[in-house]
Amino acid sequence: MMRIFSLEEIKKSFFTCLWFGFLTFPIMVVRVNTIEDVVEWRWNNLIIVVFGSFFLSFLWRYMIERKEAGRKKAESGEAEKKPLVRRIMDNPRIYRPLLAAVAIFVLSFPFLFSSYQTNIMTTALIYVMLGLGLNIVIGLAGLLDLGYVAFYAAGAYTYALLNYHFGLGFWTVLPLGAVVGAIMGILLGFPVLRLRGDYLAIVTLGFGEIIRLVMENWNEFSFGPSGIANIPRPGFFGMDLSLTAATNYIYYIMIGMVLITIFFVNRLQNSRIGRAWIALREDEIACQAMGIDKTKTKLTAFSLGATWAGMAGVIFAAKTTFINPASFTFLESAIILCIVVLGGMGSIVGVILGALVLILLPEYLRAFSDYRMVLFGATLVLMMVFRPQGLVSDVRRVYQFKGATEKGE
Amino acid sequence: MEPILEVNKLSMDFGGLRALDAVDLDVKNGEIAALIGPNGAGKTTFFNCITGIYNPSGGDIYIAPPGKKNGNRPERINGIKPNHVTKKGMARTFQNIRLFGSMTVLENVMIGRHCRTRTGVAGAMLRLKSTVREEQDLVDFSYGILERMGLARFVNDLAKNLPYGAQRRLEIARALATEPFLLLLDEPAAGMNPQETRDLVDLIVRIRDDEKVSVMLIEHDMKLVMTLSDRIFVMDYGKKIAQGKPSEIKNDPVVIKAYLGEDVDA
Numbered sequence: 001m002m003r004i005f006s007l008e009e010i011k012k013s014f015f016t017c018l019w020f021g022f023l024t025f026p027i028m029v030v031r032v033n034t035i036e037d038v039v040e041w042r043w044n045n046l047i048i049v050v051f052g053s054f055f056l057s058f059l060w061r062y063m064i065e066r067k068e069a070g071r072k073k074a075e076s077g078e079a080e081k082k083p084l085v086r087r088i089m090d091n092p093r094i095y096r097p098l099l100a101a102v103a104i105f106v107l108s109f110p111f112l113f114s115s116y117q118t119n120i121m122t123t124a125l126i127y128v129m130l131g132l133g134l135n136i137v138i139g140l141a142g143l144l145d146l147g148y149v150a151f152y153a154a155g156a157y158t159y160a161l162l163n164y165h166f167g168l169g170f171w172t173v174l175p176l177g178a179v180v181g182a183i184m185g186i187l188l189g190f191p192v193l194r195l196r197g198d199y200l201a202i203v204t205l206g207f208g209e210i211i212r213l214v215m216e217n218w219n220e221f222s223f224g225p226s227g228i229a230n231i232p233r234p235g236f237f238g239m240d241l242s243l244t245a246a247t248n249y250i251y252y253i254m255i256g257m258v259l260i261t262i263f264f265v266n267r268l269q270n271s272r273i274g275r276a277w278i279a280l281r282e283d284e285i286a287c288q289a290m291g292i293d294k295t296k297t298k299l300t301a302f303s304l305g306a307t308w309a310g311m312a313g314v315i316f317a318a319k320t321t322f323i324n325p326a327s328f329t330f331l332e333s334a335i336i337l338c339i340v341v342l343g344g345m346g347s348i349v350g351v352i353l354g355a356l357v358l359i360l361l362p363e364y365l366r367a368f369s370d371y372r373m374v375l376f377g378a379t380l381v382l383m384m385v386f387r388p389q390g391l392v393s394d395v396r397r398v399y400q401f402k403g404a405t406e407k408g409e
Numbered sequence: 410m411e412p413i414l415e416v417n418k419l420s421m422d423f424g425g426l427r428a429l430d431a432v433d434l435d436v437k438n439g440e441i442a443a444l445i446g447p448n449g450a451g452k453t454t455f456f457n458c459i460t461g462i463y464n465p466s467g468g469d470i471y472i473a474p475p476g477k478k479n480g481n482r483p484e485r486i487n488g489i490k491p492n493h494v495t496k497k498g499m500a501r502t503f504q505n506i507r508l509f510g511s512m513t514v515l516e517n518v519m520i521g522r523h524c525r526t527r528t529g530v531a532g533a534m535l536r537l538k539s540t541v542r543e544e545q546d547l548v549d550f551s552y553g554i555l556e557r558m559g560l561a562r563f564v565n566d567l568a569k570n571l572p573y574g575a576q577r578r579l580e581i582a583r584a585l586a587t588e589p590f591l592l593l594l595d596e597p598a599a600g601m602n603p604q605e606t607r608d609l610v611d612l613i614v615r616i617r618d619d620e621k622v623s624v625m626l627i628e629h630d631m632k633l634v635m636t637l638s639d640r641i642f643v644m645d646y647g648k649k650i651a652q653g654k655p656s657e658i659k660n661d662p663v664v665i666k667a668y669l670g671e672d673v674d675a
């Protein structure tokens with residue numbers, strides 16, 4: 001660890017900060033005051049930049065060094081220290097009470113906090129659901145889908161339009177939203193089956209935008225940019241609910257939906273289908289050579305992922321009571337993608353954490369809202385460098401066998 | 410002896426390059442056949458063509474799975490998808506190991522059983538009785554294979570963390586899990602030390618005798634090829650230049666020239 005303070009390293013940092021100071025000189029130091037026609041020299045900015053970059057370059061290399069050391073340790077066979085979350089989840093004495101506490105907190109949330117807070121929480125839960133859905137496509141099957149928001153929009157418009165034209169209620173449309181999502185998933189999945197990686201990403205991104213543009217321009221069908229208003233909230237046995245009660249009600253519906261999602265995604269993950277997805281992500285050729293139908297496997301991933309987005313869309317429409325195409329821009333897809341990447345691809349707990357962090361933090365750190373996108377970007381870059389596996393890495397299921405418990409020779 | 414795989418005049422072109430040129434080859438039930446030849450001869454391309462990864466530009470591939478009730482009429486499998494080839498009973502390994510690195514050893518073998526199991530999306534989500542039973546059978550079966558391949562102690566390790574030799578064996582285990590009648594091994598001994606190679610020879614013999622699976626292997630290790638194979642096919646520049654018993658191949662001037670000729674030119 002002391003290597004970091006060697007003369008060599010100091011020299012490196014020195015040149016870095018010199019170069020940085022030089023680069024930022026024109027914008028950070030020189031300012032032309034056009035009113036008084038003088039040039040201001042803000043030397044103290046230069047000092048901040050130089051010392052700042054000197055320090056940061058040290059920090060950067062220190063972190064890289066630590067990461068390398070960690071990797072070497074892992075390679076030389078030494079057991080990696082389990083991450084905190086994993087240690088908590090492996091120990092029933094800790095996680096049981098923790099789970100109970102979380103459950104109580106979650107259930108009593110609307111009574112402890114204002115409806116404003118409950119609303120934010122509901123939004124976060126919608127993103128949890130979206131994240132878990134996209135996690136099937138990206139995290140498990142490894143298909144980089146940047147147009148996921150299209151299915152979310154499909155669900156929302158399904159509810160809004162069916163309600164507008166035929167007066168169908170929330171509970172009738174919720175399963176329909178799932179079906180519409182699944183069908184859209186298959187329809188969009190077919191043409192992109194042959195594509196991989198970057199190409200798939202570009203084409204799905206295009207699809208997402210096409211759906212939004214159609215909604216924006218096809219006035220007769222979707223009422224264009226002005227959107228659809230007065231979408232009813234979920235009914236509760238025909239009773240009229242006050243605004244607060246309705247907010248709380250949607251919150252509880254969302255809790256239920258998230259639990260159902262977790263339940264099913266968890267089962268899928270450790271099933272024949274889930275394993276095929278992961279195999280597809282790991283190596284497409286080997287996957288086919290092992291008898292897996294690539295086309296079918298990709299399509300199930302696409303359509304199952306889209307199913308959750310469709311349902312989330314229905315709930316979103318019911319929650320906001322108003323939708324228009326502006327709610328379904330590429331930015332939404334990007335946020336959901338960030339949730340999956342930040343949380344940890346393929347890990348359910350990770351995605352939940354990722355959604356809560358990415359949706360709640362900006363809400364509560366309003367002071368930083370101007371820098372929101374910058375922080376988003378910086379966080380992702382740092383994650384990619386230092387923790388590509390996300391906050392919580394995916395852990396495979398362990399099977400127990402009689403007589404196989406003793407390991408090693 | 411009936412051939413279980415029969416290849417007639419198989420050709421494969423990559424643009425102007427003729428990687429396979431009218432190759433005839435057959436594998437009989439219960440035999441260990443070897444395909445040898447200098448680097449770039451077209452051996453891997455041959456495997457890729459008969460397993461459906463490439464669609465050959467010419468020729469015919471017939472398979473006749475042994476032990477079928479209604480006689481084994483050969484079936485032409487040109488151009489069908491790799492997963493269908495596997496389902497019909499030919500499984501392979503790869504020259505550069507292609508395991509599912511971040512899955513466990515057991516899961517890798519379980520993947521091999523994908524085409525022999527049937528749980529669908531609904532079954533997985535609802536966890537029906539049949540699903541639970543199938544899953545349990547699958548785990549037991551896969552563990553059984555790992556035990557026979559001597560990999561049982563790695564069962565819950567991630568495939569990428571396995572030592573090299575074990576990774577090669579895991580690829581064989583995974584292919585065996587598909588219950589093939591013919592196992593295609595692409596350079597199984599590459600990168601192994603002498604001890605591992607000796608274990609591999611035992612393993613391949615066991616696969617033929619105990620698992621009743623015929624084997625066709627590509628290999629550069631001549632000692633291994635000569636001790637193991639019943640018949641050897643030799644390729645050079647996409648053409649089959651010789652075939653026969655090890656003793657015949659060993660003294661075949663054409664083969665010697667193909668191998669040594671390169672050194673003389675170089």
Ligand SMILES: Nc1ncnc2c1ncn2[C@@H]1O[C@H](COP(=O)(O)OP(=O)(O)OP(=O)(O)O)[C@@H](O)[C@H]1O
Nearest residue numbers: 423426428446447448449450451452453454455504
């Ligand atoms: N996908 C491809 N596209 C173009 N050319 C290819 C392709 N695959 C193989 N070739 C060419 O075909 C020829 C045969 O390659 P192949 O990999 O079958 O050789 P090999 O006998 O397996 O050699 P080695 O012993 O080195 O594995 C080589 O000249 C190779 O460059």
Ligand SMILES: [Mg+2]
Nearest residue numbers: 452453454504
């Ligand atoms: Mg080869």
